[in-house]
């Protein structure tokens with residue numbers, strides 16, 4: 130049985146050697162340095178040491194530096210516009226208007242994880258896609274997905290701890306492998322998730338990446354039946370491996386995306402995986418069994434990308450708890466942490482002076 134689907138009480142506890150700790154640092158680095166999280170405040174357990182949205186947001190700044198006006202994570206990005214065409218197949222599980230057959234506008238943002246907006250693009254850096262759907266009845270649905278099939282951490286505390294473990298040691302200029310080894314020995318779920326992530330290496334670009342929502346949600350249909358779901362965006366563009374050596378250019382992934390959109394719209398099918406009773410909804414480190422029912426609920430079409438600027442996706446917050454009627458949060462502890470930290474990050478960056486984003490869409494030529 131796949132480690133990632135083994136019930137927690139039967140999960141093997143992988144031994145953590147110095148080598149696997151180093152591998153963990155290398156492979157998780159991009160995620161750890163960026164998509165970390167940890168949280169305690171939801172249950173009213175605030176105390177002097179409790180993790181708060183401010184403390185977690187401070188930690189991102191500590192790791193990546195302070196960059197006025199930019200997101201504290203996924204700082205480097207471009208805005209996108211397009212639409213969603215629903216097949217109607219989602220209406221069987223949810224009353225949400227987004228799943229009723231029809232077409233609605235979408236604002237998106239492609240990003241790379243990390244809190245530094247001028248970090249050079251790298252294939253191994255986690256790619257993000259945020260989407261905001263404007264629904265026919267005036268509601269909005271926002272979701273932010275990444276290109277890994279699971280998340281390295283089950284809880285916000287694990288995320289926060291891993292961020293600390295992956296912090297650069299000023300003495301060596303590198304994270305301390307012993308500290309990461311110690312973290313991994315306490316978090317077998319992260320070791321198992323990293324093994325799965327390694328089995329899904331990144332594709333050549335944003336345009337042919339699969340984006341996973343990862344967290345579980347609950348959908349309720351018009352007869353009152355509620356099921357657990359997860360969503361995934363699967364590219365219509367042919368999947369290719371990254372070239373060797375990697376493409377030159379600080380923004381080569383974003384430039385390739387801009388060139389691809391200029392040749393024609395990009396499309397992703399949205400698949401809704403329906404969980405069964407007993408499937409864990411509180412653990413984004415584990416996929417559900419591959420036998421689950423999958424509904425093809427529609428297609429996201431991206432028609433244009435834009436340099437970040439006032440009033441485009443730069444000024445949006447893809448809070449995963451902005452949900453339409455018919456979709457509700459699950460018991461996944463990452464969700465409330467994400468919502469609170471995105472709000473904290475948004476509040477800070479909104480009040481700061483803005484500098485132009487380095488990724489300049491208008492400067493890209495399609496030489497192909």
Ligand code: HEM
Nearest residue numbers: 165166200202203238257258259273274342343471474475
């Ligand atoms: C506790 C766990 C997590 C923490 C603390 C965290 C933190 C953050 C923060 C601070 C931002 C910037 C928000 C803003 O200023 O608008 C962000 C953005 C983002 N996060 Fe997370 N994150 C977590 C988990 C996740 C997960 C599980 C996913 C994917 C399923 C994800 C995907 C993204 C994406 C795609 C963005 C960029 C969205 C945009 O373009 O605005 N994050 N995250």
